[in-house]
């Protein structure tokens with residue numbers, strides 16, 4: 001049977017077209033469909049929707065974080081901190097936990113607050129989202145890359161895909177993550193995109209002493225990074241690597257300093273307080289105690305706080321201070337003791353670049369938040385056009401915060417689109 005041109009046009013007409021089949025796009029599509037929007041289609045460029053969810057959290061998917069207070073939650077977002085207060089007061093991690101439970105997926109918290117699927121596999125999250133999409137009647141079109149997005153008249157969008165296929169809809173949700181094609185599409189509609197820069201990376205330091213301690217991890221280390229006139233500080237676990245520093249505190253530090261570091265070409269001064277939460281007076285007392293209690297032992301054999309200070313790091317500090325490991329505590333000159341206290345309290349390193357990789361690969365940058373109504377995720381420039389997820393100038397530190405803003409923005413967009421249509 002041959003279809004008339006009107007019937008063909010009808011086949012390609014939707015209430016909502018979602019561009020990008022990732023976390024934010026699926027959440028938006030499912031929310032709208034469950035609220036009653038009839039014809040919803042997700043257009044996904046690759047053959048594998050939700051690929052990043054599958055890859056995430058080392059194959060376990062850190063879905064969100066057990067942080068229940070919206071104001072505290074915003075503190076984990078170097079970009080988007082203040083603007084996210086409103087969205088998180090509507091859909092926060094507690095709502096995400098309940099949403100997944102309602103869709104048959106239980107999330108379990110680890111002692112540090114990160115929430116993972118009970119099955120401990122990211123495929124369980126992918127399966128949950130795909131099933132929810134299918135049950136709510138969402139169509140998912142894979143290997144369909146959107147090339148052009150046009151606004152035609154007052155309430156109508158035309159979407160042209162690679163290969164020439166065309167779709168139209170009254171509402172479009174763009175959720176293309178950090179992909180450059182998404183940024184081109186939003187720019188074509190007149191939006192301003194803040195240039196993307198890497199976030200969440202490790203630091204390469206010019207320091208042979210540290211490379212000898214590769215593999216050593218310490219808790220409660222205070223990091224202070226000076227980049228030109230900007231200063232950034234984080235306290236937490238660090239991991240010494242053969243190229244510099246990694247670990248959660250380092251990743252948090254580089255997330256907050258992402259733009260400043262980019263502008264300085266990844267140069268700056270890092271001060272490391274290995275016992276960040278310990279007052280200097282206690283460090284001085286620990287040294288005096290060694291001198292008093294074990295005067296005949298060498299500096300290499302007896303070190304302050306042996307439970308907390310790894311031997312390899314202490315030997316590295318002796319080496320950096322030019323101190324013989326055979327020196328006895330009773331013979332240790334005051335200036336050497338002072339230099340060791342200085343190393344423990346304020347080791348200084350020059351940052352010489354980014355380390356080879358981060359833990360969660362997110363970009364800082366994206367669509368300017370001033371151009372989006374964050375109560376609905378609708379563009380302030382183009383009515384009927386919505387944005388969600390990483391395409392926005394929002395990014396979080398590691399721990400499930402990046403997915404959380406995808407769930408939040410996707411859900412808000414889906415709700416608002418449904419309210420506009422029904």
Ligand SMILES: Cc1cc2nc3c(=O)[nH]c(=O)nc-3n(C[C@H](O)[C@H](O)[C@H](O)COP(=O)(O)OP(=O)(O)OC[C@H]3O[C@@H](n4cnc5c(N)ncnc54)[C@H](O)[C@@H]3O)c2cc1C
Pocket residue numbers: 019020021022023024025043044045046048049050051052053055056057058061062063064144145146147175176177178179181182359360361362388389390391399400401402403404406
């Ligand atoms: C290795 C890794 C591990 C991570 N682990 C975690 C974690 O455990 N917890 C956490 O919170 N965050 C994690 N993140 C970050 C998290 O994955 C992202 O923040 C999140 O996936 C962003 O979701 P999104 O839906 O905005 O974009 P994406 O997941 O990137 O989805 C966008 C989709 O749009 C498609 N697309 C792009 N352009 C077009 C186009 N023109 N037409 C059609 N389709 C298009 C893409 O193919 C893609 O499928 C991790 C990231 C990486 C890379």
